[in-house]
Amino acid sequence: MTVLVTGATGFVGSRLVPALLQDGHDVRVLVRDRTAYDGPDAVEVVEGDVLHVGQFEEAFADVTTAYYLIHSMKAGADFEARDRQAARNVARAASEAGLSQLVYLGGLGEEGDELSDHLQSRREVEEILAGGTYELVTLRAAIIVGDGSAGFEMVRQLIRRLPVMTTPRWVRNECQPIAVSDVITYLREARSLPPGTYEIGGPDVLTYAEMLRRTARVSGKRTPIIVPLPLLTPQLSSYWVGLVTNVDWRVARPLIDGLANPVIVQDDRITEYIDIELTPFDVAVERALAEHRTTDTAGRRTDEQVK
């Protein structure tokens, strides 16, 4: 039975594909540019852009489970409109193809809270995908810790560059980061879950300030002095992140907006179905940093080259 992975070039998708192959599945990926995809040879590659109706639907033919790991944050200010359209197109194409199950990885954030545009958009995508005829399994996660995660990259570069940080006061809000390896385990196992929404998080609930301090400690850097400023708006913060890191401001802005929302697991129903030993935050950070050093040594551009 074929399993389809959309977003296969992304941070999560590129890790999920080899894991699914290891589980013995036939894996098909949907990518926008076939020539830029350097995944495993055993994968069937279909080229298509989900925003272009008529150009991607064949990817859903004869598929039992598909993973929805697409988002458009890198596309800039109109990411909500793109993500809305992408979800509509996929819900329609997957339903018409008779897909049995769709697994979507979305964002954590309390219902009823004033969610940031980014989190609202992730929630809207969930609602649109729920309109299809397949069974939908949604996993909601906060920041995922791993090399290449935009959120974690901001943390890594900030503590590397700034001994003193002025931050929005939301830096005192709590979040529940999760190791990318644990996310991949949940996604692999998600195929056996009854349809519904499940929240996933790591074993540590931390404020954003604690996350910065603990990442600094694990990296062997000086603990940053964090000064929350009530007047530092998200807009200013994202310009500031853009100045001191090479994280694209279009990606930084929605992520920083999201700091205003506490993102912790309220409903741990998933533990009734999937029992995994969660990776402690410090271990996840150690692994992410080790992987970052390896990929940099292998020739990827480094922070120093960018600045």
Ligand SMILES: NC(=O)c1ccc[n+]([C@@H]2O[C@H](COP(=O)([O-])OP(=O)(O)OC[C@H]3O[C@@H](n4cnc5c(N)ncnc54)[C@H](OP(=O)(O)O)[C@@H]3O)[C@@H](O)[C@H]2O)c1
């Ligand atoms: N990273 C985190 O910390 C985190 C935390 C919580 C939840 N999540 C969720 O996890 C999911 C995956 O996130 P990620 O961090 O892996 O994202 P990512 O690295 O930015 O990858 C996004 C993927 O979407 C693809 N894509 C974008 N627009 C597309 C289109 N029009 N047609 C086809 N493919 C398109 C991109 O392909 P191209 O290579 O062609 O651009 C890329 O493969 C998202 O739903 C996100 O909300 C992530």
